[in-house]
Amino acid sequence: MSLSLPSAAFFRRLLLLWLSTSIPTAVSSPPWSPSETADSFVLYPPELSELMEREFNQLYKSPVIHIFNTLPEPSSLRLWPLIKALTVRNHQQNFVLWSHPVYYLIPGSNVGCVENSTADSWCQDHCTHGGRYCYDPEAALENNNATLSPQIKGKDVLLEILRRLCFDQFYEASDYEFFDYLERFDRADCWASGSDQSSLASCSMEVLNDLPKANYLLLDYCVGDPESDDMQHELLEGQLQDFQSYNLSLTDLPVLTFGDIVYDGEEYTVDAIFEFYCNFFRTDDSALENFDMVPLACDICEPCADVQTCLWTLECDGVPFNGTEFAVTYPGITSVSKRTIDTDD
Numbered sequence: 001m002s003l004s005l006p007s008a009a010f011f012r013r014l015l016l017l018w019l020s021t022s023i024p025t026a027v028s029s030p031p032w033s034p035s036e037t038a039d040s041f042v043l044y045p046p047e048l049s050e051l052m053e054r055e056f057n058q059l060y061k062s063p064v065i066h067i068f069n070t071l072p073e074p075s076s077l078r079l080w081p082l083i084k085a086l087t088v089r090n091h092q093q094n095f096v097l098w099s100h101p102v103y104y105l106i107p108g109s110n111v112g113c114v115e116n117s118t119a120d121s122w123c124q125d126h127c128t129h130g131g132r133y134c135y136d137p138e139a140a141l142e143n144n145n146a147t148l149s150p151q152i153k154g155k156d157v158l159l160e161i162l163r164r165l166c167f168d169q170f171y172e173a174s175d176y177e178f179f180d181y182l183e184r185f186d187r188a189d190c191w192a193s194g195s196d197q198s199s200l201a202s203c204s205m206e207v208l209n210d211l212p213k214a215n216y217l218l219l220d221y222c223v224g225d226p227e228s229d230d231m232q233h234e235l236l237e238g239q240l241q242d243f244q245s246y247n248l249s250l251t252d253l254p255v256l257t258f259g260d261i262v263y264d265g266e267e268y269t270v271d272a273i274f275e276f277y278c279n280f281f282r283t284d285d286s287a288l289e290n291f292d293m294v295p296l297a298c299d300i301c302e303p304c305a306d307v308q309t310c311l312w313t314l315e316c317d318g319v320p321f322n323g324t325e326f327a328v329t330y331p332g333i334t335s336v337s338k339r340t341i342d343t344d345d
């Protein structure tokens with residue numbers, strides 16, 4: 001066939017482009033407000049306002065965090081609450097922390113499903129896009145010790161992965177919308193809800209339905225039709241490439257990257273990851289020279305034995321936060337005076 005018409009995917013991209021012009025981005029959205037979710041983050045007190053006023057262009061000076069994991073994420077290794085806490089704290093400083101999920105999936109060509117997507121029942125159950133992308137629930141669950149209703153097939157998980165990637169693409173995981181989705185999804189216990197094949201999808205859609213900003217049309221078009229569409233899906237291709245570029249396999253997960261640096265701590269605990277995160281901003285690496293400010297949360301919460309509580313409440317091991325005292329002793333005071341000089345001229 002020499003005549004090549006634009007594909008359905010082409011039109012979908014065109015429509016997405018058009019729709020996405022009306023979508024709020026993390027940069028233009030208002031600062032995160034604790035009242036919008038069940039969690040409540042104690043705001044930085046007004047005494048710190050000097051330290052919190054940032055130049056608008058600082059918004060772009062941020063490391064990008066990638067969270068490589070399988071779905072469902074094992075509850076003992078849920079990294080999102082911590083990433084959310086860091087994000088919220090940065091938002092309160094008018095500083096965007098970009099974070100994106102990368103989800104494990106199997107290239108269908110590795111398991112013979114591209115050639116055999118309809119003939120083989122395993123491929124039928126666990127792959128999408130004509131056998132291009134597969135997910136093996138057994139291997140994933142064995143590796144991450146999570147629970148998943150037995151009715152949920154690999155295909156259903158792939159669709160959930162796609163919904164999240166689409167959501168992330170339009171709202172950015174650095175915005176609280178994505179965290180809101182993840183929290184509500186957990187609260188609805190969607191992974192356990194599968195009494196039939198469609199229930200994971202319907203549970204997810206119900207969760208989405210409760211989110212004020214979610215745009216169905218957009219998500220629907222982004223997800224596309226994995227059953228009849230045997231085209232490549234840009235977002236799933238991206239996931240395969242990300243895994244390949246870090247040479248990661250299932251047993252390596254979870255993996256966190258900050259910029260291009262892979263978190264190398266032995267333990268995925270709040271304390272260890274937080275320390276790594278804070279040191280990231282203090283490094284002399286010239287590639288990171290844009291990050292001239294260590295986040296306030298680091299200076300406030302690093303000395304505490306209970307970092308997690310501090311991130312949410314600013315209370316350090318039972319001692320309430322005193323903004324007046326902190327502002328006087330703030331170790332980053334030189335950055336602040338530098339900023340004052342800049343804005344005064």
Ligand SMILES: *[C@@H]1O[C@H](CO)[C@@H](O)[C@H](O)[C@H]1NC(C)=O
Binds near residue numbers: 111
């Ligand atoms: C395709 O599936 C059939 C039926 O399960 C199987 O016998 C055959 O070996 C498969 N072919 C490939 C290339 O995996």
Ligand SMILES: *[C@@H]1O[C@H](CO)[C@@H](O)[C@H](O)[C@H]1NC(C)=O
Binds near residue numbers: 076145
């Ligand atoms: C896996 O789950 C079982 C049952 O919930 C638990 O006893 C075990 O400690 C878990 N293992 C790991 C490595 O988390």
Ligand SMILES: *[C@@H]1O[C@H](CO)[C@@H](O)[C@H](O)[C@H]1NC(C)=O
Binds near residue numbers: 247249
């Ligand atoms: C990728 O990792 C595997 C082990 O997981 C290793 O055998 C292989 O050499 C690595 N490849 C590259 C290019 O680093």
Ligand SMILES: *[C@@H]1O[C@H](CO)[C@@H](O)[C@H](O)[C@H]1NC(C)=O
Binds near residue numbers: 322323324325
């Ligand atoms: C906070 O610290 C300042 C200076 O040390 C002190 O005067 C003030 O009473 C403290 N506020 C509270 C609520 O403890």
